[in-house]
Amino acid sequence: MREPLTVHEGHLLIDVEGRRYLVDTGSPWSIGGAPVRLGGREFALQASDLMGNTSEALAEMVGTPFDGLIGTDILGQFDLEISLAEGTLALSVAQLEMPGGSPLQSLQGVPLLECEVNGEPVRMLFDTGAPLSYLSEECVQGCTTLGEVEDFHPLLGRFRVPTYSVPVSAWGQGMTIRAGRMPSIMEAALGFGGADGVLGTEVLKHGVLRLSQRQGRAALITN
Numbered sequence: 001m002r003e004p005l006t007v008h009e010g011h012l013l014i015d016v017e018g019r020r021y022l023v024d025t026g027s028p029w030s031i032g033g034a035p036v037r038l039g040g041r042e043f044a045l046q047a048s049d050l051m052g053n054t055s056e057a058l059a060e061m062v063g064t065p066f067d068g069l070i071g072t073d074i075l076g077q078f079d080l081e082i083s084l085a086e087g088t089l090a091l092s093v094a095q096l097e098m099p100g101g102s103p104l105q106s107l108q109g110v111p112l113l114e115c116e117v118n119g120e121p122v123r124m125l126f127d128t129g130a131p132l133s134y135l136s137e138e139c140v141q142g143c144t145t146l147g148e149v150e151d152f153h154p155l156l157g158r159f160r161v162p163t164y165s166v167p168v169s170a171w172g173q174g175m176t177i178r179a180g181r182m183p184s185i186m187e188a189a190l191g192f193g194g195a196d197g198v199l200g201t202e203v204l205k206h207g208v209l210r211l212s213q214r215q216g217r218a219a220l221i222t223n
Contacts, residue, residue: 001039005082005089008064010131010201012082014089019067022058023089025075025211026127026198028109031055032068039091043074061152069129072109072213079212082128084204096210101219102171104211107193111213115199116169118142122196124170126211126218130200132163133179139197140164140181151180159183170199171220175206 003014005023012023016036030036032045032055045068048054053061055068081090105112111126117139124133132151143164152158161180168177182190182197190196203209207222 001092002088002090003038005084005087007084007201008062011062011064012089012128012201013064013066014070020065022055022062022066022069022129023075024069024071024127024129025111026125026129027069027071028073030069030071030074031058034068036068036070036074038070038074039078039093045069072106072111076106076109076213079210079214081208081210082204083208085208095215096212098210098212098215098217098219099221100172101210101217104213104216104218106213107195111211111218112195113170113199113218115197117166117197123194124197124199125190125195126199128201130198131202132161133166133168133177133198133200133202134161134182134186135164135166135179135197136187137181140166140179143179146178149180153186168199168203170203171209171218173206173220173222175203177202 006013014021030045035042035044059066078091079096115122115124143166146163148160148162150160163178163180166179207220209220211218
């Protein structure tokens with residue numbers, strides 16, 4: 001089943017039966033005011049996240065209206081294929097092939113993968129709710145600076161963060177990404193769970209991503 005996919009400032013949104021949803025692999029829960037039908041099944045959504053944020057409050061933070069957020073409690077029940085070039089999100093009940101794929105773990109429901117940054121192994125969460133990637137100060141040392149940008153996090157509110165051009169290898173593919181230096185609170189929270197950073201939606205520009213938390217595999221298919 002393929003859903004039309006649009007991008008707003010790096011955030012992934014799909015239209016389902018006249019409603020608009022944020023696709024967020026960084027959220028273990030799905031939020032909204034009414035059930036949603038995906039892959040021929042109906043899923044109930046909770047009214048707010050653990051911080052009390054409703055879908056309306058999250059839409060205000062993102063800067064575009066939507067009716068709900070689809071998290072990994074739903075996304076994890078399908079194999080996913082995300083194609084920015086085609087503007088589609090495929091949700092498959094059947095297992096997708098993972099050509100050249102790599103192992104995928106999860107941290108509290110959020111996909112976690114092994115990457116390399118400057119040739120060193122790091123563990124990064126893959127978060128489609130995050131346009132900007134994040135790494136520790138140690139990981140960005142010596143990288144080219146790209147200036148500050150404003151970002152937000154439901155726990156932190158809005159903040160400004162310095163960014164860097166960082167060489168990364170993910171899913172066996174080398175690429176250069178723009179990464180922010182993690183705020184100390186974020187770094188401490190991720191470190192407690194054994195993660196070193198966050199990989200945002202910028203990586204989707206490099207190919208078609210297939211991701212399966214059921215199989216514990218993911219693959220980036222490049223042209």
